[in-house]
Amino acid sequence: MKPRVLLSSPWYPDGYRTQAWDNPVTDFGDLQFTGHQDLFTLHGHMHELFAHVIAQNLRAPTVYLEYPRKEHFLEEASRGYEVVGIHLFYNQVEAALDMCRAVRQRAPASKIVLGGYGALGIAEMMSPDEVKPFADHLCLGEGITFMRKLLGEPVSDPLAISHMPPGGMTLPWHRKYIAEDVGVVVASLGCPYGCDFCGTTKMFNRRRVVLLTPEQLAKEVERIYEEQPGTQLVAVYEEDSFIDPEYLEAFGEALRKTSIGLAAGLWVLGGVRSIQQWGDKRFDRIARCGIASTFLGVESKFAPLEGYPKREGNIREVFEELHKRGITTTGAWVCGWDFHTRANVEEDLAFLLSLKPTMHQLTTLCPFPGTDLFRRLRNEGRVPENLRWQDLSFFGAGGGVRYKNFESHELFELIHRGYRQSYELWGPSLMRFLEVELNGYEWALSTGDPVLRPRAELHRRTAMSLCLFLPSAVELAPNGFVRRSMRELASRYERVIGRPTSMQQMMATMVLQLARRERKKRLELGRDRYVAIPDPRAIRYRFAGSANVRPGERPWTSEHLDAAPDYDRFRRRHNVTRHVTAAVNQAARLYDHLTRRSEPEREVVDTAAEVLSAFAAPIR
Template sequence: MKKVLLTSVCRPMGPDFGDAPSVGYELLYRQVTRAQGIFSPRALHLNFSLEYIARNLSSPAVVLQYPTKKELIRELKKGYDYVGVTFLMAVFHHMKETVELIRRHSPRTKIVLGGYGTILSDEVLKPYGDYICREEGVGFFRNLLEEPKLEMPYAHPLVVSKMKIFSIPVSKTGMIFAGLGCPNGCDFCCTSHFFKRKHIRLLPTGRDIYNVIERYLALDPDTQFVVLDEDFLLNRKRALELRDAVLEGGKAVSLFVFSSIRAISQYKVEEILEMGIDGFWIGYEGAKSGYAKQLGRPAAEILKEFRENGIIVLASMVVGFDYQNEEIIREELDGLLSLKPTLGQFLIYGPVPGTPFYERVMKENRMEDRLVKDPELYYKTADGFSAMVKHPTMAPGKIESLQRMCFEEDFNRLGPSIYRSLETWFLGYLKHRGSSNPFLRRKAQRFAKEVLKAYPVFLPGILLGPNGAVRSWIRDLEKRIHLELGPPTPARRCLSLVTLAAALWTHFKLRFNLFQHPSLTRHAYRDLRLGLLSSHTFADLSMAVRWHRGRDIVRVRLEGVIDSLNAEEFCQRVSDSLKAGKESLILNIENLKSFEGRSVQILCDRLKEYRSRITIQSRFSRISTSDLARLSQTFHLAPISLEES
């Protein structure tokens, strides 16, 4: 069986290492909230596609997220038949270094290049890869490995993004991979034209999406969600299927989605909230940009309504359209900021290979001369923060300075986004706390819970906000919230001081550039050769193993979730290990957060051949009567003693 390694490019990277301004490991801090300093939320942005592909192969696979060169070399020495490297155009030079390491330390390994960096031509990429993936990755790799085709929906890995504010963990976000590509076809959009303006539904129905939500909630009932789909609400049938499933489930879940004005205009705000959606990324672009996705209700009307109903909005504006000059950019910025979006992104209109804008720029000979002469400089600066096109009225430096102005004005006039979020949730609570709709009342309570949890963050904003007007606004917001939700408890007052100290520590780290790079994230999938000889982590299930060799006993403690997707893989591994030896297995399931129904049946069916050698250990208080009966009919059950708990 072939072995596969999937990896990102190597760290360290970022502006301090000669990269473009937005290159790094985070979407918010490096891009959206780049002007907000210590107030910026921090979350590691994983290469989600690698986890998704690895989860859906039959061959053993390992995923590395941001390895150092030394860590990559150590992994390569374990021997792999294929190594997949994902990259963006702006890290082309890092991809070259990664490929050079692979060829030097594992010369027989075949290299697969993937990610949106593969929009570059075969002529450019062929020297660095044996294969180039420019399609949906699971199908590509399964074909390459001669594995049978899978039907959608594919198995969905549970990938959790952890957010910090002032260096303190505050939330967990479950990533939901619902679709690829976008039919809107904006002339600058790489993701739309990469998939030829087609939409690939990885999760075809609303029920499929909700099934993934339930798996995450079994891990942590407070999980929030991001649905990765370029224009999620465009497919009304699927969206309303999700609404039906959410209402049936009864939980006031929290989803952040990507959508257009055209798609949003199909729905009432109550329908959107009933889908669990309380956050949007919306392409505001420009007032005269003229994209079809902007047709529908006025953007100002939608953003105002969303804010009043507790829905946060990340509005994305483009700087550098041909019709724009400094005056127009300032007017459009004023118009956007008057709508008080929770977050704002401002990117420079840039040409990406494969898009209509790129073709037009090249045809009209408008690419900056220095970039035409040095293609690798063009790749390196294609990050949305460099002016690369000869503009009718503005020099490159002027466009870049106006972009910086947009980010700074957004921060200085509207304040840190974390407080804008709190205000929006507070408004949503006030709007729906007395609703006749039971689900919207539950949604209001969720908003209130998030605001109460955030009480300690007010003190840093009041003392350290960017200017007097913002500090005064944060103080007034705190007073309004305390009047409605109650004053802080003594414990929360103490936490406010701790949070202030954490904010100062965050400032110190940023000032001296300390601890700004992530450690390696490594996940192994289907490494069956290990048997039960060592601890192992699946994407959403971990197990710790202890051997008692003198007594021929193996103790396995499970944590996380066993579901119908990973139960088969786990049982195969256990079966292979028991078949190869004579040991007895004691399986401790006490710390599982979800183990029921279908997964219990799979465990009983797949391991019944070894029933005499398996003991299931737990207090069994969280297992249903029917599942407990099923387990007891197949295996020996034993309680956990004090020394084992």
């Protein structure tokens, strides 16, 4: 059947590389979470999910272009779709409007829909008459229902949220391309807290729109681990996974009954106040739901006093107790609030760093059009006539909106300094992960609870693969203080997990050689960052339409639209290695079975095989 709908992200690279870091905005490792960690800065990639959520729930067959280059989009749009839907963030408004002009020219009969946070911005800044020449509709809210109504499909059809393409992170000098080892699922949208700076709460009218039942979510996590070899974590996207304890506990219970159980590790976003409602034993209960890592909005030390109830509660306790249970954290901090002065902003940053977040996101306050914050600033005359869309991002200059007590360049400098200080104080995030994994291993065993044994095992295995970077961290950490703490971490590893096996030692030595080579290269080139990050590739997905997909089947096929011989070579090599390691693993297990070896021997062979298979996520 001929596809009727074309969905697309903005054409690349317009609006994707405008930030202070000059990295793709899609690189959440360098840009957001582990910036300025020298050799240990991770680089990340996640796919755009809006179209996966929408298209698998439409009866109409759909084509989705992810990160198309201009020529890809023009060619596809010229085919004349009934509906063309474009997703955009604020920083991509200009690119998206250019795309609309091109569609109007080449396929005048197509109806154009704009959706995502950029559409919220457009609704705020342009009158309906100004929007009409570009788009027929703005989707401000949940997109499945919107598209079903637009296409005349029943809105009551069942929902499926499955088979999202995975993402991942990498150290590029260790593995140039990103393996797909982080599974992804979307459980809900929106948030009821109503913080004045937040687009999400505005977009979904202060509601949490639940897309999956706890049981469906557990099944999807199980499917990911079964079907996507090498999965290390599953990211569950929703604004605050702790907000409804009943939902998360029902999920935890369902997960524990699946074949993967608590050997699954989940990355979730969450809020401090929401954790408080979990009452006594709250941190234990959260760990028993399979949570392995969480993104927490710290916002500011002063946030609870400044009208942000989401931050009420003892935040230091939250970080400490989560870390104790093996749950790693990403602390998100914002500067440039009206209540920030040059004096207290330093105190605020020091507070954030003192929490020792495993990773962090340090950003400027960005008044996104459509939010209450933006409206207040506009009333105060602080929004310029010509809002600079491309600067509207966490790391942009706020579109030219004036900060009360700062110039925007001062805030940039503060953010850069904050990332550096964090590295100089605590060392690489990778090693902070290792420390928390060791905590988790000890904690899970110390409870004596058999349900937590698979979780202890998960911590052990993760610690074993992270341990390969320890010698590099010991040698190349930023200063003597951190190097000493890395040595202490190495001793602790031996105490808790045991001496690294010969296989681990060999691999760690290889990693160290690579790190030394990269360090030398950077010294010669006089740069302190890895700059040659490959751009995200252009992909065309085809969704057959919900009626043509059997339950459990992957609802899409995909193809890359650009040639990348270097990538293909790397992928082939990587995937061959992956199969070889899987075979070694199986052979080791068979050998183990046939020879009935003693415990310590078995441990050595299994350990080696597991360490190898940690590199086993496929690259498509």
